[in-house]
Amino acid sequence: xxxxxxxxxxxxxxxxxxxxxxxxxxxxxxxxxxxxxxxxxxxxxxxxxxxxxxxxxxxxxxxxxxxxxxxxxxxxxxxxxxxxxxxxxxxxxxxxxxxxxxxxxxxxxxxxxxxxxxxxxxxxxxxxxxxxxxxxxxxxxxxxxxxxxxxxxxxx
Numbered sequence: 171x172x173x174x175x176x177x178x179x180x181x182x183x184x185x186x187x188x189x190x191x192x193x194x195x196x197x198x199x200x201x202x203x204x205x206x207x208x209x210x211x212x213x214x215x216x217x218x219x220x221x222x223x224x225x226x227x228x229x230x231x232x233x234x235x236x237x238x239x240x241x242x243x244x245x246x247x248x249x250x251x252x253x254x255x256x257x258x259x260x261x262x263x264x265x266x267x268x269x270x271x272x273x274x275x276x277x278x279x280x281x282x283x284x285x286x287x288x289x290x291x292x293x294x295x296x297x298x299x300x301x302x303x304x305x306x307x308x309x310x311x312x313x314x315x316x317x318x319x320x321x322x323x324x325x326x
Contacts, residue, residue: 171202171203171204171286171287171288172199172201172202172203172204172284172285172286172287173203173204173205173206173241173280173284173285173286173287174191174203174204174205174206174265174283174284174285175206175207175208175280175281175282175285176191176205176206176207176208177207177208177210177211177212177215178207178208178210178211178212178236178237178238179211179212179215179216179219179230179233179236180212180215181205181206181207181208181236181242181243182207182230182231182236182242183219183226183230183258184205184243184245184267184270185205185242185243185270185271185272186226186227186228186230187225187226187227188225188226188256188258189254189256189258189266189267189268190251190254190256190258190259190264190265190266190267191264191265191267192258192259192260192261192263192264193262193263193264193265194262194263195263195283196250196252196263197247197250197263197265197284198250199247199250199284200247200248200249201246201247202244202245202246202247203244203245203246203247203267203284204241204243204244204287205241205242205243205244205245205270206240206241206242206278206280206287207236207237207238207239207240207241207242208238208239208280209238209239209280210238211233211236211238213233216230216233222257225257225258237275239277239278239279239280240275240276240277240278241273241275241276241278241287242272242273242275243270243271243272243273244270244271244273245267245268245269245270245271246267246268246269247265247266247267248266248267248268249265249266250263250264250265250266251263251264251266252264254266
């Protein structure tokens with residue numbers, strides 16, 4: 171499934187009233203799209219959201235409460251435009267999203283532009299922060315490699 175990486179707090183805002191994602195590049199893609207929250211949090215943009223919270227369906231969480239480095243939801247991308255009536259549009263291009271739906275966090279690495287993610291199961295090609303391949307058992311997939319899982323539970 172196609173996925174796009176978005177910096178926080180903008181990724182959160184997509185699920186709370188932000189209908190358009192600004193990009194420097196156009197896209198001809200239309201369809202279901204996963205939203206990946208990058209590992210980067212932008213404090214300047216957070217202040218913009220605080221100052222414009224009336225545009226959102228809820229107050230932005232405290233900066234320490236954002237999910238980073240994984241998939242947080244899905245949308246349907248319906249258009250790519252060079253202008254939009256939304257105050258969230260800054261251009262030069264805007265990817266227009268409909269039907270945002272948050273999903274349980276799935277840790278994975280982001281990439282530039284649109285990228286493919288195997289959303290149907292375990293991410294056996296992805297790697298843990300230590301470099302090892304993630305576990306693929308049903309309870310702990312996408313969280314730890316075998317080494318980190320065993321080290322984490324050694325004292326339990």
